[in-house]
Amino acid sequence: xxxxxxxxxxxxxxFLQGCWPERWEDDVVTFESEYEPVFLDRTDFExxxxxxxxxxxxxxGKIYIKDNLLFINEVNKGFHVFDNSDPTNPKxxxxxxxxxxxxxxxxxxxxxxxxxxxLIAVEYSPQTNxxxxxxxxxxxxxxxxxxxxxxxxSFDIPENSVVIDWKLKNQTP
Numbered sequence: 001x002x003x004x005x006x007x008x009x010x011x012x013x014x015f016l017q018g019c020w021p022e023r024w025e026d027d028v029v030t031f032e033s034e035y036e037p038v039f040l041d042r043t044d045f046e047x048x049x050x051x052x053x054x055x056x057x058x059x060x061g062k063i064y065i066k067d068n069l070l071f072i073n074e075v076n077k078g079f080h081v082f083d084n085s086d087p088t089n090p091k092x093x094x095x096x097x098x099x100x101x102x103x104x105x106x107x108x109x110x111x112x113x114x115x116x117x118x119l120i121a122v123e124y125s126p127q128t129n130x131x132x133x134x135x136x137x138x139x140x141x142x143x144x145x146x147x148x149x150x151x152x153x154s155f156d157i158p159e160n161s162v163v164i165d166w167k168l169k170n171q172t173p
Contacts, residue, residue, distance in 0.1 A: 033150035037157070038165040040099055045162045048099050049115070049122060051131045054080065054092035066106045069093075069126055076100055076144070076165040079113075081129075094129045096122070100144060100164035110134070116162050117141050 040048065057080055061073030070084035078097040082090040100116025111122045111131075119140040124131045145151060146166045157163065 033146045033148055034169060035146040035148060035150070035166040036169050037144075037146070037163040038167055039158060039161040040164045042160040042162055045099065045116070045118075045164065046136065048097065049113075049120065049131065049133050050097050051129055052095045052097050055095045062103055064104055064106065071096075071104060071106075071111075073102060073104070075102060079104065081124075093126075096124065096131055098122075100162065102144075114141055116144055116164050118162075 055074070057072060057074065058077075059075045061075040063073070064071040064079075065084060068083060068085040070082040070090050072080040072082070074080060074095070077099060078095055078101055080095055081093045083093050084090045096111075098113050098115045098120070101113050103114050105112045109123055109125065111124050113120050113122060117139050119137045120133060121135040122131050123134050143151070143157075144163050144166070
C-alpha cells in the first residue's frame, strides 16, 4: 500500500513538472486601475460636512433607520435623510453632505460617519434639519480603494489632500 502511494505521488510530480515553465520571463506584467482618484484639499475636506436640499438618489449604499428618520448613503457623497413616519411613503427631507462617506452609526442624536480617512461625529437636529460637526479623528481609516481594488499607493496623492471618490479614466465627473 505504501509503495503504491509513493508511486502515485512520484507520477503526479513528474506529470506536473511538464506544466512548470523552463525559465521565468523577464517581462513584468503591470496592471493598471481603470479609475483615477478624486482629491479634495484637507482644509476643504474638513469643512465639507453640511446639510443641503434633498437630492435624487444616484448610487445608493447602506441604509440606516433611527426613530422616524431613514438615512440612505449616496456612496462617497453623503446621506439622504427621509421622514419615515409613514414607512409606505417616506418623504425626502434633506441631504447630509459628507464627501468620501460610506457608512454611519447613530447613538442618541449623534451620527458617527466614516468620511474617507476620518471618523467624524455629527450632531443632527431633525427639528431644524441642521447638523454640526462635533469631533473629527483624522486618519482613522485607510485611503479609499478604487472600485477595481487598487490601493492609492500607485497614485501620486498631493500633499494635504484626501481621496474622496474614484472616477473612470477619460470621463468627466
